[in-house]
Amino acid sequence: MRLHRLDITAFGPFGGAQSVDFDELSAAGLFLLHGPTGAGKTSVLDAVCYALYGSVPGARQNGQGIALRSDHADPGTRTEVRLELTVGGRRLEITRQPPWERAKLRGSGTTVDKAQSRLREYDSTTGAWKDLSRSHQEIGEEITQLIGMSREQFCQVVLLPQGDFARFLRADAEARGRLLGRLFDTQRFADVEKRLAERRRAAEAEVRDGDAALLADAHRMQQAAGGAMELPELTPGEPGVAEAVLSAAAVARSTLREHLTIAQCRLAAAESGQAAAERALADVRETARLQRRFAEARERAALLEERAEAHREAQARMERARKAEAVAPALELRDAADAEHRRASAGRARALALLPDAYADAGAAGLAAAARRAAEELGGLESARRAEQRLAELAEERDVLDRQERADEEILQEAEAWLGGWEATRAELQRRIDGAQEAATRAEQLSVRREPAERRLRAARTRDRLTEELASAADRVHRAKEETLAAKEHWLEVKERRLNGIAAELAAQLTDGEPCAVCGATEHPAPARKDAGHVGREAEERAHTAFQRAEAHQAEQERELGAVREALAAATAEAGDLPTAQLADEMAELERQFAEARRDASVLHSAREELRRAEQEHERRATARRQAEVSAAARVGHRERLEQERAALESELAEARGALDSVAARAAQLERQVALLTDAADSARAAEDSARRLKDADARLADAAFRAGFETPQAAAGALLSDAEHRELQRRLDAWQSEEAAVRAMLAEADAAAAAQLPPADPEAAEQAAAEAGRRLRDAASARDAAARRCAELDRLSARAAEGVRRLAPLRTRYDRVARLAALTAGTSADNERKMRLESYVLAARLEQVAAAATARLRRMSSGRYTLVHSDDRAGRGRSGLGLHVVDAWTGRERDTATLSGGETFFASLALALGLADVVTDEAGGVRLDTLFIDEGFGSLDDQTLDEVLDVLDSLRERDRSVGIVSHVADLRRRIHAQLEVVKGRSGSVLRQRGVG
Numbered sequence: 001m002r003l004h005r006l007d008i009t010a011f012g013p014f015g016g017a018q019s020v021d022f023d024e025l026s027a028a029g030l031f032l033l034h035g036p037t038g039a040g041k042t043s044v045l046d047a048v049c050y051a052l053y054g055s056v057p058g059a060r061q062n063g064q065g066i067a068l069r070s071d072h073a074d075p076g077t078r079t080e081v082r083l084e085l086t087v088g089g090r091r092l093e094i095t096r097q098p099p100w101e102r103a104k105l106r107g108s109g110t111t112v113d114k115a116q117s118r119l120r121e122y123d124s125t126t127g128a129w130k131d132l133s134r135s136h137q138e139i140g141e142e143i144t145q146l147i148g149m150s151r152e153q154f155c156q157v158v159l160l161p162q163g164d165f166a167r168f169l170r171a172d173a174e175a176r177g178r179l180l181g182r183l184f185d186t187q188r189f190a191d192v193e194k195r196l197a198e199r200r201r202a203a204e205a206e207v208r209d210g211d212a213a214l215l216a217d218a219h220r221m222q223q224a225a226g227g228a229m230e231l232p233e234l235t236p237g238e239p240g241v242a243e244a245v246l247s248a249a250a251v252a253r254s255t256l257r258e259h260l261t262i263a264q265c266r267l268a269a270a271e272s273g274q275a276a277a278e279r280a281l282a283d284v285r286e287t288a289r290l291q292r293r294f295a296e297a298r299e300r301a302a303l304l305e306e307r308a309e310a311h312r313e314a315q316a317r318m319e320r321a322r323k324a325e326a327v328a329p330a331l332e333l334r335d336a337a338d339a340e341h342r343r344a345s346a347g348r349a350r351a352l353a354l355l356p357d358a359y360a361d362a363g364a365a366g367l368a369a370a371a372r373r374a375a376e377e378l379g380g381l382e383s384a385r386r387a388e389q390r391l392a393e394l395a396e397e398r399d400v401l402d403r404q405e406r407a408d409e410e411i412l413q414e415a416e417a418w419l420g421g422w423e424a425t426r427a428e429l430q431r432r433i434d435g436a437q438e439a440a441t442r443a444e445q446l447s448v449r450r451e452p453a454e455r456r457l458r459a460a461r462t463r464d465r466l467t468e469e470l471a472s473a474a475d476r477v478h479r480a481k482e483e484t485l486a487a488k489e490h491w492l493e494v495k496e497r498r499l500n501g502i503a504a505e506l507a508a509q510l511t512d513g514e515p516c517a518v519c520g521a522t523e524h525p526a527p528a529r530k531d532a533g534h535v536g537r538e539a540e541e542r543a544h545t546a547f548q549r550a551e552a553h554q555a556e557q558e559r560e561l562g563a564v565r566e567a568l569a570a571a572t573a574e575a576g577d578l579p580t581a582q583l584a585d586e587m588a589e590l591e592r593q594f595a596e597a598r599r600d601a602s603v604l605h606s607a608r609e610e611l612r613r614a615e616q617e618h619e620r621r622a623t624a625r626r627q628a629e630v631s632a633a634a635r636v637g638h639r640e641r642l643e644q645e646r647a648a649l650e651s652e653l654a655e656a657r658g659a660l661d662s663v664a665a666r667a668a669q670l671e672r673q674v675a676l677l678t679d680a681a682d683s684a685r686a687a688e689d690s691a692r693r694l695k696d697a698d699a700r701l702a703d704a705a706f707r708a709g710f711e712t713p714q715a716a717a718g719a720l721l722s723d724a725e726h727r728e729l730q731r732r733l734d735a736w737q738s739e740e741a742a743v744r745a746m747l748a749e750a751d752a753a754a755a756a757q758l759p760p761a762d763p764e765a766a767e768q769a770a771a772e773a774g775r776r777l778r779d780a781a782s783a784r785d786a787a788a789r790r791c792a793e794l795d796r797l798s799a800r801a802a803e804g805v806r807r808l809a810p811l812r813t814r815y816d817r818v819a820r821l822a823a824l825t826a827g828t829s830a831d832n833e834r835k836m837r838l839e840s841y842v843l844a845a846r847l848e849q850v851a852a853a854a855t856a857r858l859r860r861m862s863s864g865r866y867t868l869v870h871s872d873d874r875a876g877r878g879r880s881g882l883g884l885h886v887v888d889a890w891t892g893r894e895r896d897t898a899t900l901s902g903g904e905t906f907f908a909s910l911a912l913a914l915g916l917a918d919v920v921t922d923e924a925g926g927v928r929l930d931t932l933f934i935d936e937g938f939g940s941l942d943d944q945t946l947d948e949v950l951d952v953l954d955s956l957r958e959r960d961r962s963v964g965i966v967s968h969v970a971d972l973r974r975r976i977h978a979q980l981e982v983v984k985g986r987s988g989s990v991l992r993q994r995g996v997g
Contacts, residue, residue, distance in 0.1 A: 001085060001086070001087040001147060001930060001931065002022075002026070002085060002086045002087075002930035002931055002962075003022040003026075003048065003083065003084075003085050003931045004021075004022055004023050004084040004085055004086065004091075005019065005020065005021055005022060005023070005082075005083070005084040006019065006020040006022065006044070006047060006048060006051070006081075006082070006083050006084075007019050007020075007080070007081070007082040007083075008020075008044075008047050008080075008081055008991075009073075009077060009078070009079060009080040009081075010069055010070045010073030010074070010077045010078065010079040010080070011043065011047055011050075011068060011069070011070055011079055011080075011081055012040055012043035012046060012047070012068065012070055012989075013038075013039065013040035013043055013070060013072070013984065013988055013989040014040060014043065014070055014072075014988055014989050014990070014991070015070045015071075015072030015073045015074070015987055015988030015989075016073075016077075016988065016990070018990060018991045019991070020044065020980060020991060020993065021993060022931065022962075024978075024993065025962070025964070025978050025980060025993065026930075026931065026962030026978075027978065028962075028976075028977065028978040029962050029963065030950070030962070030963050030965070030976055030978065031962065031963075031964050031965070031976060031978035031979060031980065032964075032965050032967065032972050032973060032976040032978070032979045032980070033933070033964050033965065033966045033967075033979075033980045033982070034966075034967060034968055034969075034972065034973060034979060034980075034981055034982070035968065035981055035982030035983065035984065035989075036968065036982075036984060037968065038984060039982040039983065039984035039989050040982045040984065040989040041966050041968075041982050042935065042966070043989075044980070044982070044991075045057070045933055045935070045966065047081045047083075048083060049151065049154065049155060050068065050081050050096055050098075051081045051082070051083035051094045051095075051096050052083065052094065052143050052147070052151075052154065053140065053143070053144075053151040053154070054096060054115075054117065054136060054139075054140060055151060056068070057151070057155035068098045069098065069100070070988060072987055072988030073988075075102070075103065076102075078097055078100050078102075078113075079097060079098055079100060080095065080096070080097050081095070081096045081097075082094070082095045082096075087143075087146045087147060088146045090121055090146070091121065091122040091124075092119060092120065092121055092122075092132075092146075093119070093120040093121075093122070093129060094117075094118070094119055094139065094143070095116075095117065095118040095119075095120075096115075096116075096117055097115060097116040097117070098115050099112050099113065099114060099115050100112065100113045115136065116134070117134060117135070117136045117139050118131065118133075118134050118139075119131075119132045119133045119134075119138075119139045119142065119143075120132060125579070141474060141475060141478040142471075142474075144478070145474040145477075145478075180843050180846055180847060180882075186839050186842050186843055186846075188551050188555075189825075189838045189839040189841075189842045190837070190838070190839040191544070191547070191548050191551065192825050192838050193822060193825045193826045193837075193838065194544070194548065195548050195552070196818050196821050196822035196825060197822050199814075199818045199822075200815060200818045200819045200822055203811055203814050203815035203818055204815055206811045206815075207808065207811050207812055207815055210804060210807065210808035210811060211241045211242075211808070213804055214241060214242060214245055214801055214804045214805065214808065215241065215245070217245070217797055217800055217801040217804065218245045218248065218801065220797050221248075221794055221797045221798065221801070224790060224793040224794045224797055225255075225790070225794055229248055229251065242805040242808060242809075245801055245805075246798075246801065246802065246805060250798075253791070253794055253795065253798055257791060259787050259790075262787075263780070263783045263784040263786075263787040263788075264784055266780045266783065266784070267777070267780040267781055267783075267784040269780070270773070270776045270777040270779075270780035270781075271777060271780075273773045273776065273777070274770070274773040274774055274776070274777040276773070277766075277769050277770040277772075277773035277774075278770055278773075280766055280769065280770070281763070281766040281767060281769070281770045284761045284762065284763050284765075284766040285761075285763050285766070287758060287761040288760075288761035288763050290749075290751055290754075293746060293749075294746070294747075294749075296746075297743050297746035297747050298747070300739065300742075300743045300746075301743045301747065304736070304739060304740055304743060307736070311732075311733070311736045314729055314732055314733055314736075315733065317721075317729060318726075318729055318730070318733065320719040321719055321720065321721040321726065321729075323708045323709055323710070323716075323719065324708065324710070324716050324717075324719035324720045324721075325720070326704065326707070326708045327701070327704045327705050327708045327710065327713070327716040327717075328720060329704075330697075330700050330701040330703075330704035330705070330713075331701060331713065331716065331717055331720075333697050333700065333701070334694075334697040334698060334700070334701045334713070336697075337690070337693045337694040337696070337697035337698075338694055338697070340690045340693065340694075341690035341691055341693070341694045342690075343690075344690035391646060394642055394646045397642055398639070398642055401638065401639055401642075404631065405632065408628040408631050408632055409628075411624050411625070411628045412625055412628050412629070414621075415621045415622070415624055415625040415628070416625070418617075418618075418621050419618065419621055419622065419625070422614075422618050425614055426611070426614065426615075429607055429610055429611040429614060430611070432603060432607040433604060433607045433608055433611065435600060436600060436601050436602075436603050436604035436607055437601075437604060439596075439597045439598075439599075439600030439601040439604075440597075440601035440604060442593075442597040442601075443594060443597035443598045443601050446590060446593055446594040446597055447594065449590060450590060450591070450594060453583075453586065453587050453590055454587065455574065456574060456575050456576065456583055457575075457580070457583045457584060457587045459571045459572075459574035459575035460571070460575035460576075460578070460579075460580040460583045460584075461580055462567070462571040462575075463568060463571035463572050463575050463580070464580050466564055466567050466568040466571055467568060469564050470561070470564050470565065470568055473557070473560055473561040473564045474561060476557045476560075476561075477554070477557045477558055477561050480550070480553050480554035480556075480557040480558075481554055483550045483553070483554070484547070484550040484551050484553075484554045486550075487543075487546050487547040487549075487550040487551075488547050488550075488551075490543055490546070490547070491540070491543040491544050491546070491547040494535050494539055494540050494543040495540050495543070495544075497535040498535040498536070498537070498539070498540050698713075701713045704716075825837070825838040840882070843882055844870065844872060844882060846919065847870045847882055847884065848870045849915075849919045850912065850915045850916045850919050851868040851869055851870045851884065851912075851915070852915070853914070853915030853916075853918045853919055854868050854908075854911040854912045854914065854915030854916070855867050855868050855869075855911070855915075856915075857910075857911040857914055857915065858908055858911035858912075860951065861908075861910070861911060862904070862908075864889060865888060865889050865890055866886050866887065866888060866889070866904070866908065867886065867887040867889070868884065868885075868886055868887075868897070868908070868911070868912065868915075869884075869885050869886075869887055869894065870882070870883060870884055870885075871883030871884070871885055884896075884897050885897065886899075886900065886908065910934065913934070930962060931962050931963075931964070932962075932963045932964065933963075933964045933965075933966055934963065934964070934965050934966065935966040950975060950976075964980075977994075978994065979993075979994045980992070980993050980994075981993075981994070
């Protein structure tokens with residue numbers, strides 16, 4: 001704890017506002033608070049105590065806050081004390097205003113404003129003060145919790161009153177015990193003996209109950225074991241109950257486990273047999289299936305063999321039909337010629353009858369010549385028609401070449417455009433791959449940082465939660481202390497009332513003629529009588545028991561508070577000083593970066609795949625470009641050949657068309673000109689012409705039939721098929737080929753062929769064997785399950801019994817320990833050599849610590865002459881173990897501290913005060929005290945001793961500690977440069993501060 005600044009307004013002797021800058025005073029480590037007697041030096045220390053605890057030290061505390069107000073203050077100025085300090089690593093500001101009697105704002109008279117308190121904390125992150133509380137109780141609990149000392153301990157440790165310790169040196173053991181008891185609160189140790197006795201009785205009852213429950217479980221285990229467990233006759237509380245039960249249970253478990261092992265072996269054998277039977281059944285079924293499949297294939301092959309001749313005939317029929325299709329045009333032409341011949345023969349007479357008279361004399365030769373000439377010219381146009389048709393085909397081929405040229409041109413343009421951007425595309429894909437690889441590396445690095453960040457964030461959240469729990473635990477400790485104090489006060493009150501009426505209790509035991517236990521008289525003329533408010537032993541014991549329960553509850557709450565503090569310290573060490581929100585933000589940022597890196601790295605595979613596809617597309621485009629270039633070169637020669645043929649045909653058609661647009665128009669013109677001549681010539685020679693054409697058609701038909709392989713045209717005509725007949729015959733051929741392929745594939749299967757070589761499979765026998773194996777498996781499983789249930793039940797009961805033994809073991813140990821401790825604390829144990837009660841032992845240990853701590857400074861103050869030691873010797877009939885002696889190194893003798901001189905008594909008491917401050921500080925939780933005050937006593941020292949004392953006080957500055965000396969000794973003003981002077985006057989005292997400079 002370090003004080004920074006104290007502001008006083010209308011407090012004690014200070015009528016106005018005064019300020020003390022402890023930071024400036026503490027810069028040198030040692031400062032002096034001086035002034036004349038009555039000026040208000042002690043009031044400065046009272047203000048510090050009032051700011052912290054809401055009350056002033058010791059005898060100056062009268063319970064009336066109004067008395068703290070300065071008599072020199074202006075009526076309109078309210079009394080206020082403001083203290084700024086650092087404790088527990090937190091910079092706090094405490095403002096206290098005691099009750100204030102002021103004039104009413106309306107009307108006459110006065111009114112009293114309630115006391116006001118405020119606690120603020122400095123936030124280093126924002127650089128501003130924030131309010132924590134305005135409740136007196138909450139502020140008091142918070143400060144007491146942070147400092148770890150009560151007001152009495154603080155006044156004894158931080159504001160060192162020298163007079164008290166001088167009396168402590170000269171006091172007897174009882175007086176020392178009262179002072180040490182106030183500081184260390186050892187009253188609770190006086191009650192330990194009764195509490196241990198009660199716990200001994202309770203532990204004994206728990207042991208008996210545990211034995212009874214253990215024996216009940218043992219009988220249940222006998223039933224579960226089915227005769228496999230033997231249990232001797234046992235009684236609860238008898239030694240060896242647990243060992244006997246556990247031993248019998250272990251034997252029974254071993255026997256049942258053997259039975260279970262045998263059943264498991266049988267089950268394993270049954271499972272193996274069942275698995276083998278299932279495998280055998282599966283093998284038999286598969287063999288039967290393959291045998292059926294192979295037999296079916298053989299049957300289908302036999303059917304195919306039977307229908308092979310029909311299939312060959314169908315094939316021959318189909319082949320003859322394909323050949324006959326080549327003769328079909330000649331057959332059609334012959335039929336047409338025959339029909340024409342019949343029509344010409346019938347129309348020859350009609351044509352001759354229709355000839356004009358001018359041609360009546362024309363001979364047949366003339367008509368035939370005219371008809372020939374017309375026919376020859378018309379026949380010449382047939383070649384022109386074929387040339388015209390070929391010219392149209394050339395135009396179509398040229399259009400096809402043009403379309404191919406355009407398609408190749410488009411392919412070349414697309415390939416050139418795509419290949420032109422290939423390098424940029426490949427560079428972009430490679431850049432994406434490189435970026436994804438870098439992101440993957442970054443993700444791995446961030447992954448390593450995530451776990452420490454998560455642990456630190458969890459620790460920070462735990463730290464925040466425990467900080468809240470710490471306040472709650474401190475509040476519970478405070479309430480428990482209040483309850484303990486109230487119970488203690490009630491018990492002491494009841495005890496005092498009983499002691500006041502103890503005479504009545506003694507009088508109730510008097511008997512005439514029997515001596516009095518107090519005075520020994522045998523006559524009792526006026527024995528005391530119990531009044532209406534008399535308190536008996538039972539009431540005192542009940543009050544004492546309530547106090548013990550409250551004290552135990554307080555100890556439990558203090559233990560919980562200590563556990564919360566330890567956990568908070570561990571979490572704070574793990575999380576550091578950074579706020580949880582900042583750590584959460586850092587963790588969120590780390591997670592965001594990690595997710596971003598993983599997202600960027602996730603495209604690595606797709607980028608590589610896209611680059612592979614792009615490379616394939618590049619190869620395809622290049623190949624397409626080469627193919628288009630080759631095709632373009634080939635089209636050049638083809639186009640030249642087409643142009644040459646087209647020019648030849650155009651020349652031929654120009655002569656045939658004449659002045660007309662087409663050969664068809666020329667033929668129509670000729671037909672119209674020679675229609676009559678042609679009809680006449682045809683009519684005249686129709687029969688001859690048709691006969692000749694019929695003869696030609698027969699010759700062509702015979703020639704076509706011979707080339708197709710038919711002996712006669714009639715045979716070719718008979719071989720032709722209709723469309724329906726052709727489809728049906730093709731369907732039959734295809735079905736036969738499919739069936740043949742399927743059968744060949746089935747016969748080629750090695751598994752089916754091998755199965756066909758085996759004896760016929762018997763699935764029914766295999767199924768019966770599998771069913772029998774399943775029955776054996778079910779029987780073995782039932783037997784195993786029954787054994788397992790018995791083992792499980794016995795294991796469960798054994799585990800419960802073992803758990804009961806484990807619970808009972810610490811109860812027995814605790815009973816032994818409590819019984820031993822009860823005798824030890826009561827002083828009746830043989831281990832307690834000095835027969836000291838626990839309270840006396842604790843006070844002796846504390847006094848030993850205080851003497852050891854004081855000796856370190858007393859040796860320096862006395863130039864190594866004096867050493868303080870404590871003594872365990874009994875002082876007559878008083879308390880033992882609280883003796884305090886001083887060892888004089890000059891004489892080598894040990895003597896009582898009451899024999900020290902005035903100056904020696906001062907620095908011995910100063911050393912004792914500093915040592916006690918150290919011990920009480922450690923007892924209060926080890927709170928660091930960076931500011932101490934020492935009040936008076938320096939006037940009794942000579943110069944050399946004063947130098948040594950100041951050297952010791954100056955050594956307290958180690959680790960940035962400051963010491964304030966309260967004294968009016970003039971020589972100290974010359975030796976100590978940092979000073980706070982209290983100047984008194986008629987209008988009140990004022991403070992003047994002088995720093996090191």
